[in-house]
Amino acid sequence: MSTDKSKRDVPKDRQPDAGRDQDGNPKVTIRKKERLERKPPKGSDEPKARQTGEADTPTDGSAADRSGEADALRSQMARLQADFSNFRRRTEEERLEVAALARTDLALKLLPVIDNFDRAAEHVPEAVKEDPWYMGIEGIRKQFADMLAELGIERIEAVGQPFDPELHEALSHEPSDEFEKDVASKELEAGYRMGDTVVRPAKVQVSSGKEKSHE
Numbered sequence: 001m002s003t004d005k006s007k008r009d010v011p012k013d014r015q016p017d018a019g020r021d022q023d024g025n026p027k028v029t030i031r032k033k034e035r036l037e038r039k040p041p042k043g044s045d046e047p048k049a050r051q052t053g054e055a056d057t058p059t060d061g062s063a064a065d066r067s068g069e070a071d072a073l074r075s076q077m078a079r080l081q082a083d084f085s086n087f088r089r090r091t092e093e094e095r096l097e098v099a100a101l102a103r104t105d106l107a108l109k110l111l112p113v114i115d116n117f118d119r120a121a122e123h124v125p126e127a128v129k130e131d132p133w134y135m136g137i138e139g140i141r142k143q144f145a146d147m148l149a150e151l152g153i154e155r156i157e158a159v160g161q162p163f164d165p166e167l168h169e170a171l172s173h174e175p176s177d178e179f180e181k182d183v184a185s186k187e188l189e190a191g192y193r194m195g196d197t198v199v200r201p202a203k204v205q206v207s208s209g210k211e212k213s214h215e
Helices: 002-008 046-052 060-122 134-148
Strands: 168-174 184-188 192-194 196-201 202-207
Touching: 046 192, 060 192, 060 196, 168 184
Parallel strands: 168 202
Antiparallel strands: 184 202, 192 196
């Protein structure tokens, strides 16, 4: 009886605390940190996939889709390159055509002046051709001819050449003892060409052959 009473009479501040040790220091409880792991289901290949990296590998379907997209992009790029190449070619051709038309237009404006020089030169007396003033006129005439040459325009050969309807324009047919039939026997107006393009055909007289005798 006395023992139980003595235990009950102990002051509360002196009673042992469940959270303290015998010396009154707080108890420290150390718990092992549990490692929480998700257990894979039976028959799963997840650990193996993690080790080998197969989980990050795209499926066959996605790889095929990406390959198809790459092929489509390459095809589109090839078409764009072909279109651009054709555009540059057409642009260059148009530029050359415009330049050729400009040269032709300039030549057509100069040709009447050159024609007048040619006609005047045909009627100059032989005695005058040695005069300095006439030599100056011939120098101007040569300058016009050089200008045409710089533009790529050259004179069409006519006299003594077989008649070519693409290069010559026949104004008359006359018998000739010098030239065979269907040969340009006389040039009435000079013709000019620029490469394969005829700027102006040569106006010519065409031989009809030797004149037949009436004996």
